[in-house]
Amino acid sequence: MLTYDPAAVESKWRRIWAERKAWEVDLDRAERPYYTLMMFPYPSAEGLHVGNVYAYTGADIHGRFMAMRGYDVFEPIGFDAFGIHSENYALKVGEHPARLVRRNIRRFTEQLERLGCRFNWSQAVDTTDPAYYKWTQWIFLQLYKAGLAYRARAPVHWCPSCMTVLADEQVEGGRCERCDTPVTRRELEQWFFRITRYADRLLEQLDHLDWSESVKAAQRNWIGRSAGVTVRFPVEGGAGETIACFTTRPETLWGSPTWP
Ligand SMILES: [Zn+2]
Numbered sequence: 478m479l480t481y482d483p484a485a486v487e488s489k490w491r492r493i494w495a496e497r498k499a500w501e502v503d504l505d506r507a508e509r510p511y512y513t514l515m516m517f518p519y520p521s522a523e524g525l526h527v528g529n530v531y532a533y534t535g536a537d538i539h540g541r542f543m544a545m546r547g548y549d550v551f552e553p554i555g556f557d558a559f560g561i562h563s564e565n566y567a568l569k570v571g572e573h574p575a576r577l578v579r580r581n582i583r584r585f586t587e588q589l590e591r592l593g594c595r596f597n598w599s600q601a602v603d604t605t606d607p608a609y610y611k612w613t614q615w616i617f618l619q620l621y622k623a624g625l626a627y628r629a630r631a632p633v634h635w636c637p638s639c640m641t642v643l644a645d646e647q648v649e650g651g652r653c654e655r656c657d658t659p660v661t662r663r664e665l666e667q668w669f670f671r672i673t674r675y676a677d678r679l680l681e682q683l684d685h686l687d688w689s690e691s692v693k694a695a696q697r698n699w700i701g702r703s704a705g706v707t708v709r710f711p712v713e714g715g716a717g718e719t720i721a722c723f724t725t726r727p728e729t730l731w732g733s734p735t736w737p
Pocket residue numbers: 636637638639640653654655656657658
């Protein structure tokens with residue numbers, strides 16, 4: 478009777494693929510280059526999330542399909558290791574992020590290798606590697622020189638228990654999504670990018686993209702442009718003072734009791 482022993486079969490083939498460098502592509506000489514890009518995992522837990530594996534499996538099958546059709550498939554992998562996810566995990570377990578991230582990356586690498594995806598490990602990136610983030614810094618400097626990065630004070634969501642700033646999507650019903658502590662507001666000096674300068678172009682170009690309507694609608698809402706007029710209402714009894722009011726429905730102004 479034929480028996481299938483996945484541990485033996487898979488480790489044998491992973492070894493042969495590694496020896497033959499089966500998934501490495503010479504990008505300079507590839508005749509039919511094909512890029513299969515997946516989201517890189519955050520090494521911010523003890524191991525890989527099953528959601529990562531779920532997403533990689535489908536993309537890897539597509540990559541294999543394209544390779545069988547004769548394409549030079551480049552399937553990179555890496556670690557989105559900098560920032561809030563790694564820092565929060567380091568806080569949680571009480572270890573310095575520099576040590577913790579290195580250890581997590583080793584663990585994640587072992588797990589990713591066992592998936593048997595056709596990742597090109599020779600091109601792997603780690604965003605905490607100075608050889609990688611020097612380019613992030615370079616991009617930031619170009620934005621700064623172009624006047625697209627600036628500092629300003631602005632209120633942020635703050636979790637007094639996690640002692641971190643939270644993104645809008647990390648606040649659920651006024652509470653921290655991680656620890657359920659009520660979120661407070663804090664004024665902080667911080668860096669901003671002038672993304673609004675590109676809002677019109679982003680919005681107009683969405684029409685030309687071959688994306689699903691639901692994704693395009695989500696993008697339009699995220700850009701959040703609304704067209705309208707600013708009307709100045711005189712203050713009754715004031716010395717020529719006005720109150721500015723933005724409306725997307727100027728035709729309803731005639732209903733206002735103080736319409737001039
Ligand atoms: Zn919290």
